[in-house]
Amino acid sequence: MLSPNSHYIPFLLVFNARPDFYTLYIEEPDSSGHSFGPVSSGVIKALQLADQTLGMLMEGLKQRNLHHCVNLILLADHGMEKTYCSQLEYMTDYLKQSNFYIYVGPAARIRAYNVPKDYFTCKCGPISPQHFxxxxTPNLPKRFHYANNIRIDKVHLLVDRQWLAVRDKGYTFCDGGNHGYDNEFKSMQAIFLGYGPGFKEKTEVDPFENIEVYNLMCDLLRITPAPNNGTHGSLNHLLKKPFYNPLHAKEESSPSSCPVVSLTPSGELGCTCSEVSRSTLLPICENCS
Structure with a gap:
């Protein structure tokens, strides 16, 4: 049995004039991860089929003597977390009004039906423990970079790992897997593998954000990237010969000497704590210059 994507492989390999850039999307193991959970026999089978597809691609490159000429990047856009029907947060337990719509899941969003005229109140707190x-939107963590667009919903729920936020007890699609949790969760991280003449060999690096991949691909293609949110050059440590080396701004002034030599305050601070006295305060340094 072969992956549904395997029939694309011969098509990618038969161009008379070889393009500079190919993409191939394999929908598995995402679908199986949702259905069976990330640690399951269903996901193992899906990974085996995906591996067969990549094997066909590599074999085709070897037959054409291109396997040492082509840079390959294998990556995913998210991880997967196990979910349970016993770990659901029902929004009808919290919201005073029922006239709302919810995008359910690990990163749920709520809107009133008649936005922006109608608003609802969320009585969050009376149920404990609360798993979201x-x-x-203006108060979301700044690291999400998710605030400056009229299409973004006004209310967001950041849900604990392995929990889902849903509308009511009628929701049943919950035993399996899901993604969309906080991207700082380990379970949301995904694979990245680079192979080819442009990449260093047998090199393992620390995790990085997917927004950096675009600049990396542009460097491999020797083209200048369009403006984007990545940091150009941040993945140079993956490359044998980096195409782009960022120039850092020149310092406007030399570092100044440390003016502080002691934690002892020069004036009274109104402190009445009997356990702390000036004799317990230690100098920061003897010579800070």
């Missing part, structure tokens, strides 16, 4: 944190 509600945010209005």
């Amino acid at each position: 944190k509600p945010y209005l």
Whole structure:
């Protein structure tokens, strides 16, 4: 049995004039991860089929003597977390009004049906423990870079690992797997593998964000990237010969000497704590210059 994507492989290999850039999307093991959970026989079978597809690609490159000429990047856009029907947060337990719509899941969003005229109140707190944190869009963590667009919903729920936020007890698609949790969760991280003449060999690096991959691909193609949110040059440590070396701004002034030599305050601070006295305060350094 072969992956549904395997029939694309011969098509990718028969161009008379070889393109500079190919993409191939394999939908597995995402679908199986949702259905069976990330640690399951269903996901193992899906990974085996995906591996067969990549094997066909590599074999085709070897037959054409191109396997040492082509740079390959294998990556995914997210991980997968196990979910349970016993770990659901029902929004009808919290919301005073029922006239709302919810995008369910690990990163749920809520909207009133008649936005922006109608608003609802969320009585978050009376149920304990609460397995989500509600945010209005302006208050979302800045690291999400998710605030400056009229299409973004106004209320967001950041849900704990392995929990889902849903509308009511009628929701049943919950035993399996899901993604969309906080991208700092280990389970949301995904694979990245680079192979080819442009990449260093047998090199393992620390995790990085997927927004950096675009600049990396542009460097491998020797083209200048369009403006983007990545940091150009941040993945140079993956490459044998980096195409782009960022120039850092020149320092406007030399570092100044440390003016502080002691933690002892020069004036009274109004402290009445009997356990702390000036004799217990130690100098920061003897010579800071």
